[in-house]
Every structure is written in C-alpha cells, then in structure tokens.
Amino acid sequence: MENIKPEKITYVSDDLTRLLRDAGYLELCACIQCGTCTGSCPSGRRTASRTRSLMKKVQLGLKEEILSDKELWFCSTCYTCLERCPRGVPVTDVIISLRNLAVKEGYMQEPHIALCKMFYNTGHGVPINEEKWKKLREYHKLNELPPTTHQYPEAEKEIQTLLKSTEFDKLTGVGDYEKKKGEEES
Amino acid sequence: MASNDSKFALFLGCVIPNRYPFIERATRAVFEKFKIELVDMKGASCCPAPGVFRGFDIETWLVVGARNITIAEELGLDIALMCNGCYGSLLEVNHTLKEDKEKRRKVNEHLAKIGREFKGTIEIRHVVDIMYHDIGPEKIRNRTKYGRKTPLNLNLAVHYGCHLTKPAKLRPWDMECENPTFFDELVEISGCKSLNYKDKFMCCGAGGGVRGAFKELSLDYTREKLENMTAAKADVIITGCPFCHLQFDLGQVEVNNIFKDKISAPFNIPVLYFTQLIGLAIGMTPEEMGLIKSPELKGVPPFTPMKPVLTKIGDSA
Known part of the structure; x- marks a missing residue:
C-alpha cells in the first residue's frame, strides 16, 4: 500500500480523505467492489x-449520505468482512471510524446516548441500577457490589475526569453538558 | 508477559458482575480448583465496550481502556477476562499503545490528570485461552476422572462469539477464524458432544451497539442461530461471552415473543457459560456453578429455564 499517496485520492471529499489518512485506511483505495463483504454480512442478510x-460511497466521498444514514449502525462488528476481504481493506475498522465521524456531526441513536450517561455516571455501560442485581450477586455468594467503580467512588471520579479530558462529555452531551441542555430547555 | 502464570488480575467488565454474576461465581470456583489465583482489579470500569464507545470516540476508548490496564500493571499481573467484548477492547488497546508511541504519549497526557501512566508491561488473556493453553486439556481431563459418577452426555451447540477469534491477527489461535475447533475440544472434555450446525460461527447479533439501538434486527440474528441449533438437536448452548450469553438467554424469551408468527415453535434451549460446564464435569454441583435459580428473585437470569439440562444430567434440584 505504500505506493498509494493520499494526494492521488482526488475523488474523495476533503473530510473523508482526512479521516482515511489519519486512520491509515489507504487500503480502502484498493477496494475492487467484489462484494465479499456484502456476501459475508449477517446484518445485510436481513x-x-x-x-x-458503503465502501463505494466512501470512495466517492458521499459524506452526508453516509453519516446521516442509520444503516451505518446496523453492523454488529463481527469482523467477518475484514477477515475475508481479498484486498486487505479493514472494512469493520473503516465503519467504526465512520461512526466516530457521524457522532461528531451529531448523528447518534437515542439508546446510545443513554448508554453514555450510564458510563459517565457510574463507570459502567451496564451498571447495577436496581436492588435486584445486588440481591442476585449475594444469592451467588458474591459481595453485593463488585470491586469495580461501584465499590470505589474515587474510581468513578477518575472516569469522569478522563471523559472530560477527552471531551467525551461534550461530544455525547453527558455530565455537565446534560445539565446545561436541561437548563436551556426549561 | 508479566511472569506469574498461576496468578492473574481478574477483569470483570459490566454484564458479568452486574447482570450475570453466576458466570463470575462459576469461573472463580473452577479456577480455584486448578490452583489459579484471580486477584481483584479495584476500581476497574467498563472496558469500554468496543461496539458502542469505540464507535463513538476511539480516543476515549483508548484512554479508558488504558486506565483499566494500568490497574493490572500496578499489580504486576496479566489480565484474565471472561467477555469477548472486554477481550476485543483491552487486547487491541494494549497492542495499539505498545506499538504506537505517539498514541501512547497522547493517552498518557490524559492519564496524567488522574496520576496514572500506561507502561505496556502486561498481556490480556481470555479465560478460554488460559484454560486451553495454560491449564490445558490434559489436566482438565485428568480432573474429570475424579469428578462425576455419571457422564454428562449432552449435545452442545457451542457459540464462539466473534471477538474471541476476530480480528485473527492479535489472537492466540494461529490465524484460524473461519473454522476453529479449540472451543469444541475444550468443552468436549466434559464428556459431551459438540455439534456441527449451520452457520456455527455467525454472530449472535448483540454486538456493535445493534442490540441497544435496533433490538429487532439483533434478535433476528439470534432467531436464525436458534433455528440452526434446534435443527442440530442441541440440548444446551455454550458461550464464552456474557453478552452473547445474554442474547441467547434473555434474547431467547424475546425471540419467542416478537417472532412468534415467524417461528414454528418456541425455543427452549438452556444456556451455559463454558466454565459452568467444565465445573460440572469435574464434579462441582449445579448450585456451586450457579445453575439453580433463586426462588425469590424475579426478573433475573437465567431467563430461559435450566430445568431441561438439570433433568438430563440427573441433578434436578
């Protein structure tokens, strides 16, 4: 792939070119549209x-069309397409990078925002948020709280410091940004 | 590698400690039998989940993943984990930051704010990998000789789960991801038969944030897998990942509900995490392996009844 220079990808839109260059996905230029990825995709079956x-649209630089389409989120990241691609395109990784770009542009699924809130508030994507989960742990002879952020409030703070540091809170509208949004609306 | 091969830092993740604690219970008990010490990682968080948080912001995923790794680095131990999602995240975060000095520098700038530093001194191991490569089939087989009086004799539908084998590049299975057999070999030590079934290596449908945002789509994958497992006459589904486990256990009830017009009959295949099966095979009780549901607690797993398997192995408690 060393022979392909980013400058040669003239047909890709500026934003997408930058994304691909940063992520090192020049391999995508080698896509010959064989369809092995589509043929391997369990999501595409249904x-x-x-x-x-999608890979063609990236080559063509159809940025808005790609990022605004909820189908970008239909991939279950099984990596079958990445393993089978005869041209070595890291297809799944390209999709993940496109999702990052979609989130930056404000395209996010509602349930995913809820997950970000839980992550920010508890350090867990799936937290203990009901008494029954504590009781279930005790029934299985475990401490009612696991030795994770759940048992260590200072660890929970560490997570929040990091999420502020990377501006994940701003990106996904959680923490202080959730409060700000609430104030604006009320 | 961080040297001590009979001691690991146990990374719990989210779904196991907070929804499926019997996986934690069974795995801790089985590892103790093989004299492998599992040390708690105090204050660990979500890995962060590769399907969602990596998809939202790769930098945050690297930073929070690196924080988790520093907890094990302080213990001087390699990480043992029980979830394919945690495996995908921590294995790749660890590799990326060991290889890419620029990314490591950026991540460490963030970590400095909480007084931590990623050093790159440990390895990330899945418990399937540890049982297969470190403990080894021979040692487990020897142990089964002193185990049960009656053989287990179940037909197993093993579900590998995507991130146990893919991407193949960093994983310890000799680049085999199209047709691996290691998991089948491991669970057949129990005396059970691991079945071939159509599209055995297909995804369960839960990952990539699909279950969270498009539940019916995710359950349609599960429906297809359940149909193929049923056609092969599976008694039990075997998993190595709590999210796949949830998708087959709770998801089975959901499939029976939302696809009732599409399926010929409701599915009823109990789901076991592989350490629960190994534990039974070496003579531990269904109770110790967390197979007996609490009579008092409502709305907790297992959602798909365990009774058929308990009856079949003659331990109906």
Missing part, C-alpha cells in the same frame, strides 16, 4: 444494508 455500497 436488512437493505450493503457493505460494498
């Missing part, structure tokens, strides 16, 4: 989502 088309 939806209209077509990985091959």
Whole structure:
C-alpha cells in the first residue's frame, strides 16, 4: 500500500480523505467492489444494508449520505468482512471510524446516548441500577457490589475526569453538558 | 508477559458482575480448583465496550481502556477476562499503545490528570485461552476422572462469539477464524458432544451497539442461530461471552415473543457459560456453578429455564 499517496485520492471529499489518512485506511483505495463483504454480512442478510455500497460511497466521498444514514449502525462488528476481504481493506475498522465521524456531526441513536450517561455516571455501560442485581450477586455468594467503580467512588471520579479530558462529555452531551441542555430547555 | 502464570488480575467488565454474576461465581470456583489465583482489579470500569464507545470516540476508548490496564500493571499481573467484548477492547488497546508511541504519549497526557501512566508491561488473556493453553486439556481431563459418577452426555451447540477469534491477527489461535475447533475440544472434555450446525460461527447479533439501538434486527440474528441449533438437536448452548450469553438467554424469551408468527415453535434451549460446564464435569454441583435459580428473585437470569439440562444430567434440584 505504500505506493498509494493520499494526494492521488482526488475523488474523495476533503473530510473523508482526512479521516482515511489519519486512520491509515489507504487500503480502502484498493477496494475492487467484489462484494465479499456484502456476501459475508449477517446484518445485510436481513436488512437493505450493503457493505460494498458503503465502501463505494466512501470512495466517492458521499459524506452526508453516509453519516446521516442509520444503516451505518446496523453492523454488529463481527469482523467477518475484514477477515475475508481479498484486498486487505479493514472494512469493520473503516465503519467504526465512520461512526466516530457521524457522532461528531451529531448523528447518534437515542439508546446510545443513554448508554453514555450510564458510563459517565457510574463507570459502567451496564451498571447495577436496581436492588435486584445486588440481591442476585449475594444469592451467588458474591459481595453485593463488585470491586469495580461501584465499590470505589474515587474510581468513578477518575472516569469522569478522563471523559472530560477527552471531551467525551461534550461530544455525547453527558455530565455537565446534560445539565446545561436541561437548563436551556426549561 | 508479566511472569506469574498461576496468578492473574481478574477483569470483570459490566454484564458479568452486574447482570450475570453466576458466570463470575462459576469461573472463580473452577479456577480455584486448578490452583489459579484471580486477584481483584479495584476500581476497574467498563472496558469500554468496543461496539458502542469505540464507535463513538476511539480516543476515549483508548484512554479508558488504558486506565483499566494500568490497574493490572500496578499489580504486576496479566489480565484474565471472561467477555469477548472486554477481550476485543483491552487486547487491541494494549497492542495499539505498545506499538504506537505517539498514541501512547497522547493517552498518557490524559492519564496524567488522574496520576496514572500506561507502561505496556502486561498481556490480556481470555479465560478460554488460559484454560486451553495454560491449564490445558490434559489436566482438565485428568480432573474429570475424579469428578462425576455419571457422564454428562449432552449435545452442545457451542457459540464462539466473534471477538474471541476476530480480528485473527492479535489472537492466540494461529490465524484460524473461519473454522476453529479449540472451543469444541475444550468443552468436549466434559464428556459431551459438540455439534456441527449451520452457520456455527455467525454472530449472535448483540454486538456493535445493534442490540441497544435496533433490538429487532439483533434478535433476528439470534432467531436464525436458534433455528440452526434446534435443527442440530442441541440440548444446551455454550458461550464464552456474557453478552452473547445474554442474547441467547434473555434474547431467547424475546425471540419467542416478537417472532412468534415467524417461528414454528418456541425455543427452549438452556444456556451455559463454558466454565459452568467444565465445573460440572469435574464434579462441582449445579448450585456451586450457579445453575439453580433463586426462588425469590424475579426478573433475573437465567431467563430461559435450566430445568431441561438439570433433568438430563440427573441433578434436578
């Protein structure tokens, strides 16, 4: 892949070119649209989502069309397409980077925002948020709280410091940004 | 590698400690039998989940993953974990930061704010990998000789889960991800038969944030897998990941509900995490392996009844 210079990808939009260059995904330029990815995709079996088309759209630089489409979130990241691609395109990784870009542009699924809130508030994507989960742990002869952020409030603070430091709170509208939004609306 | 091969730092993640604690219970008990010490990682957080948080912001995923790794680095121990999602995240964060000095520098700038530093001194291991490569089939087999009086004799539908084998590059399975057999070999030590079934290596549907945002789509994967497992006459589904486990256990009830017009009959296949099966095979009780549901607690797993398997192995408690 060393022979392909980013400058040669003239047909890709500026933003997407930058994304691909930063992420080191020049391999995508080698995509020959064979369709192995689509043929391997368990999500495409039951939806209209077509990985091959998505890769083509990236090459064509159809940024808004890609990022605003909820189909970008239909991939369960099973990595079968990445393993099978005969041109070595890290397809799944490209999709993950596209999702990062979609989030930056404000395209996020509601349930995913809820997950970010739990992550920020507790350090867990799936926290102990009901008494029954403590009781279930005790029933299985474990401490009612695991030795994670749940048992250590200072660890929970560490997570919040990091999420502020990377501006994840601003990006996903959690923590102080959730409060600000609430104040604006009220 | 951080040297001590009979001692690991235990990374719990989220779904196991907070929803499926019997996986933690069974794994701790089985590892104790093989004299492997599991040390708690105090204050660990979500890995962070590769399907969602990595998809939202790769930098945050690297930073929070690195923080978790520093907890094990302080203990001087390699990490043992029980979840394919945690495996995918921590294995790749660890590798990326060991290899890429620029990314490591940036991550350490963030970590400095909480007085931590990623050093790159440990390895990330899945418990399937530790049982297969460190303890080894021979030692487990020897132990089963002193185990049960009656053989288990179940037909198993093993579900590997995607991130146990893929991407293959960093994983300890000799680049095999299209047709691996290590997990089947491991669980067959129990005396059970691991079945071949259609699309055995297909995803359960839970990952990538799909279960969270598009539940019906995610459950349609599960429906297809359950149909193929049923066609092969599976008695039990075996998992090595709590999120796949949840998808087959709670998801089975959901599939029976939302696809009732699409399926010929409701599914009823109990789901076991592989350490629960190994534990039974070496003579531990269904109770010790967390197979007996609490009579008092409502709305907790296992959601798919365990009774068929308990009856079949003659331990109906």
